[in-house]
Amino acid sequence: MKEIINVAKSSIPPFEEYCEEIKSIWTNHWLTNMGEKHNALENKLMKYLDTKHISLFTNGHLALEAILKVLDLNGEVITSPYTFASTTHAIVRCGLKPVFCDIEPDYYTIDVNKIEALINKNTCAIMPIHVYGNLADNEALEALAKKYNLKLIYDAAHAFGVFKNGLSVANMGDVSMFSFHATKVFNTIEGGALTYKDEALKQKIDLEKNFGIPGHDKVVYSGGNAKMNEFQAAMGICNLKYVDQNIEARGELYNHYMQRLGGKQGIKLCKPQANVKPNYAYMPVLFESVNRDVVFEALKLNGINARRYFYPLTNTFPCYNFTADNTPIAYNVSKSILTLPLYADLSHEDVDRVCDVIIKEL
C-alpha cells in the first residue's frame, strides 16, 4: 500500500530549535500575558508583513470577532459565502447581519461589481476574503468603502506574506485578519493576528483580548480573553525563519501541478494574479465536466486526501436561515472544487501520483 498523502501538513521547525527557543520560559516562568516571546514575534511580524501595527491573538477567529467588537459596528456586513465558517460566524456572533455577495469566477473572491447594489443605510462594513491567497480587488473595494463610508475588514487568513505591487496584504483596507492555524502557510500551532492602519486601535484591540485590563487593579472595558501564549509565539519565531523557503518550495510544486494539469479539458485552475507575489497557500482545481465527488473518491481510493474546500457554502449552513439563491457562482464553485495536497515537503513524485489519478478521471 502506498503512503497516504494528506491535503496539508503542518510546518514545524527542527525539534532542537524549538527546545532552544522555549528554554528561557523555564528560567523566567512567564507563560502568557504579552511576554518576551509574544513581543518578539510582534516585532518580527511587523517587519515581515511590512505593517506598522499588529496585535497577536490565540487564534484567527477570535481576532475577527475582536475587531468587529472594537469598531463598535451595528447593522449589515457585506461579505461572501465562499469562505470558512469562521467569517460568517464572526459576523453573526457579534450581533451583525451578513449580507452575501456573489464571487467572481476566476479567483473566487467577492465580485466587486455586485457590491454596490447590496449597500443600504444599514450597511456598516465590507468583509472580503482573500480566498486561497488570491487577492480580492483591493482598489475597487477601497473606493467603495470610501464612497459609502464603510469599514473595510479583510479576512486575510489565507494570504500571509502576499504582496501586490509592493503593497503588503497587511496594509489593505482598515484591518486585516491573519490565521496562524496549524494548516496555514505560517503557523503558531493555533494563532492569529490583526494588522491595521489606525494607531489608536492598538490600545482598544489589546484591551479587547485581555479582559479590558490596561494594568494592575484596573478594568476599563468589558473585554474577552484571546491572548497568544509564549509557546505559540515561540513556535511562530521558529517557523518564521523557514517561511520564505517553504513558500518557494510550494511554488515549485504549484508549477509542477500547473504543468501537468494546465490546459486539460474540463478543469480550471487559478492562474497567477498580475503584479502579485503569491504564497501558494492552496492548490484549487475546479471540475467543469466530471463530478467533483467522483474525483474526490478516486483520489481517496489511491490514498490521496483532497479537500472539498469551501463546501458547503456558509449561507447554506443548517444553523442559519440564509439562502444561496443570490450567490449562484459561489454555489456552483463550491460543488465543483477540490483543493489538492500542497505543502513544503510534498515530493514531486507525489504531485505526479495525484495528477495521474485526476487525469484518468477526466
Ligand SMILES: *Cc1c(COP(=O)(O)O)cnc(C)c1O
Ligand atoms: C483558518 C481560517 C479562519 C479562522 O482562523 P483560525 O485561526 O482557525 O481561528 C478564518 N477564515 C478563513 C478563510 C480561514 O481559512
